Amino acid sequence: MNRRGKTFIVSGPSGVGKSTVLRALFQGRDDLYFSVSATTRPPREGEVDGKDYHFITADRFRSMIEEDAFLEYAEYVSTFYGTPKKYVDEAMDAGKDAILDIEIQGAAQVSAKRPDTVRIFIAPPSWEELERRLTARGTDTPEKIQKRLLRAKVELDSASGYDYFVINDTVEQAVEELRAILLAEHCRPAERMDLICNR
Amino acid sequence: MNRRGKTFIVSGPSGVGKSTVLRALFQGRDDLYFSVSATTRPPREGEVDGKDYHFITADRFRSMIEEDAFLEYAEYVSTFYGTPKKYVDEAMDAGKDAILDIEIQGAAQVSAKRPDTVRIFIAPPSWEELERRLTARGTDTPEKIQKRLLRAKVELDSASGYDYFVINDTVEQAVEELRAILLAEHCRPAERMDLICNR
Numbered sequence: 001m002n003r004r005g006k007t008f009i010v011s012g013p014s015g016v017g018k019s020t021v022l023r024a025l026f027q028g029r030d031d032l033y034f035s036v037s038a039t040t041r042p043p044r045e046g047e048v049d050g051k052d053y054h055f056i057t058a059d060r061f062r063s064m065i066e067e068d069a070f071l072e073y074a075e076y077v078s079t080f081y082g083t084p085k086k087y088v089d090e091a092m093d094a095g096k097d098a099i100l101d102i103e104i105q106g107a108a109q110v111s112a113k114r115p116d117t118v119r120i121f122i123a124p125p126s127w128e129e130l131e132r133r134l135t136a137r138g139t140d141t142p143e144k145i146q147k148r149l150l151r152a153k154v155e156l157d158s159a160s161g162y163d164y165f166v167i168n169d170t171v172e173q174a175v176e177e178l179r180a181i182l183l184a185e186h187c188r189p190a191e192r193m194d195l196i197c198n199r
Numbered sequence: 200m201n202r203r204g205k206t207f208i209v210s211g212p213s214g215v216g217k218s219t220v221l222r223a224l225f226q227g228r229d230d231l232y233f234s235v236s237a238t239t240r241p242p243r244e245g246e247v248d249g250k251d252y253h254f255i256t257a258d259r260f261r262s263m264i265e266e267d268a269f270l271e272y273a274e275y276v277s278t279f280y281g282t283p284k285k286y287v288d289e290a291m292d293a294g295k296d297a298i299l300d301i302e303i304q305g306a307a308q309v310s311a312k313r314p315d316t317v318r319i320f321i322a323p324p325s326w327e328e329l330e331r332r333l334t335a336r337g338t339d340t341p342e343k344i345q346k347r348l349l350r351a352k353v354e355l356d357s358a359s360g361y362d363y364f365v366i367n368d369t370v371e372q373a374v375e376e377l378r379a380i381l382l383a384e385h386c387r388p389a390e391r392m393d394l395i396c397n398r
Contacts, residue, residue, distance in 0.1 A: 123391065164383065165391035177386050184363065184383035187376050192322065192364035 005033070005092035006185055007114065009100045009107045010178075011159065012122030013152030015134040017168045021122060022101060024175045033091035035100045038064070040080040054084065072102060072109035083110070097182055104158050118185050119162040120178065125169040127153070204232070204291035205384055206313065208299045208306045209377075210358065211321030212351030214333040216367045220321060221300060223374045232290030234299045237263070239279045253283065271301060271308035282309070296381055303357050317384050318361040319377065324368040326352070 012018040026032055038054040040061050049055045056064075061080045064070060073082030083106070088098040100110065110117050124130035130152060134145045159165075164181050168174040211217040225231055237253040239260050248254045255263075260279045263269060272281030282305070287297040299309065309316050323329035329351060333344045358364075363380050367373040 120386075160388060160392065162388060164386040165388055166386055167391065177382060180379040180382035181386060183376060183379035187319075187363040187365055187380060189359060189361060189364055192366065193359065 003095055003186065003191065005031075005094070005096040005098060006182075007088060007092065007098045007100065007110070007117045008182065008185075009102055009110060009117055009119045010122060011102065011104055011107055011119070011155075011162070012168075013124070013130065013155050014148050015130055015137065015152070016122050016124050017133065017171065017174075018101065018122045021166075021168055021171055021174045021178065022099065024171050025099075025178050031096050033087070033096040033098045035083055035088055035098055038070075038080075038082050038084050071100070071113060072106040074106060104155055107162075116190075118164070118181070120164045120166055120181060121156070121159040121162040122166050122168050122174065123156060124152070125167050202294055202385065202390065204230075204293070204295040204297060205381075206287060206291065206297045206299065206309070206316045207381065207384075208301055208309060208316055208318045209321060210301065210303055210306055210318070210354075210361070211367075212323070212329065212354050213347050214329055214336065214351070215321050215323050216332065216370065216373075217300065217321045220365075220367055220370055220373045220377065221298065223370050224298075224377050230295050232286070232295040232297045234282055234287055234297055237269075237279075237281050237283050270299070270312060271305040273305060303354055306361075315389075317363070317380070318358075319363045319365055319380060320355070320358040320361040321365050321367050321373065322355060323351070324366055 010018065010022060022034070026034060036050065036052070036054055038056050038061065040056065040058045041053075043049065043053070043055050047053065047055075058080065061073075061082065064082070064084070065073065069085055070082040071085050071088060073080060075081075083100055083102065088100070091098045100106075102110070107117075107119055111119065124133070127149065131145065131149055134140060134148055140148065164177075166174050166177045166181070209217065209221060221233070225233060235249065235251070235253055237255050237260065239255065239257045240252075242248065242252070242254050246252065246254075257279065260272075260281065263281070263283070264272065268284055269281040270284050270287060272279060274280075282299055282301065287299070290297045299305075301309070306316075306318055310318065323332070326348065330344065330348055333339060333347055339347065363376075365373050365376045365380070
């Protein structure tokens with residue numbers, strides 16, 4: 001493969017089905033790399049270092065911040081989470097597209113550092129359907145579900161600068177749209193001009 | 200279908216195989232409209248009005264220019280050619296994507312009038328391959344082929360403002376990329392935000 005990979009951010013509200021869509025997207029695709037975050041929290045039972053997270057110390061995390069070794073990072077209740085540049089860059093050098101499953105604030109950090117990053121927002125087909133999906137999970141109280149719905153609406157407002165909106169009506173259709181976006185973005189002039197002019 | 204269609208311009212140098220690719224793209228796709236040009240030249244044997252061209256008089260063509268009824272038009276050796284707005288708009292209102300097979304100058308006119316038009320350039324995998332294809336057609340002298348090659352290089356330089364470059368290495372791959380671009384462009388924020396907010 002002589003093309004270089006690109007970076008794609010995939011965001012979306014809780015309950016929209018992003019994980020299911022991403023799992024389906026990755027099926028049979030060894031030209032995609034799913035970015036694994038680094039974190040300072042200890043591994044939970046069954047979690048594998050380098051697969052679920054890169055588990056690192058707070059000291060190491062801080063020195064990585066100083067080395068500008070993250071594409072984005074954030075702190076939640078004294079725990080750090082971040083996207084190391086290293087693995088993303090290695091994947092792209094190997095011709096793979098790097099998929100970053102991160103939130104809107106993280107996406108803004110990545111875009112500021114790398115404006116050529118493509119941002120995709122997974123949206124629900126309707127608010128009623130999102131409420132139905134959140135209820136069907138059976139993990140949240142009605143109050144919590146209403147909070148998640150409100151947050152989803154705020155997120156959608158904040159996502160107006162995203163490049164693409166994929167509506168997760170069915171998983172098949174959402175994956176088809178994601179695949180189309182990935183392929184279309186490899187037809188952009190910058191990449192193709194190099195290809196044509198170098199031949 | 201509740202989505203509105205979009206307009207896509209497809210340009211490419213002589214011999215690149217654009218007609219073959221477009222024919223393959225349209226197979227089984229009744230959600231696409233192939234824009235038929237208007238012309239002042241008389242029909243040739245076998246040409247059907249409204250299918251090959253809209254055959255109109257020079258007077259009619261001139262009054263259509265005055266009415267701003269063309270997306271683009273040009274004059275070649277006393278013959279006028281143009282893209283009537285009417286059929287493109289009707290197709291888009293019916294939810295179909297309108298595909299305009301026009302040259303770079305025409306594309307610039309369309310983009311000036313309608314900046315949301317998506318421009319796609321079909322490029323050869325290499326100059327050697329384009330020369331091979333032009334030679335294989337058997338319709339041109341070696342001098343004419345060299346002229347076409349030179350013109351193709353000038354066209355590629357002029358096409359740097361295009362949105363996408365599809366490399367016609369194989370017809371299957373080129374069609375897959377075209378389909379991906381069409382689908383991806385329907386995931387753009389403007390269109391999707393309306394959809395989400397109206398539900």
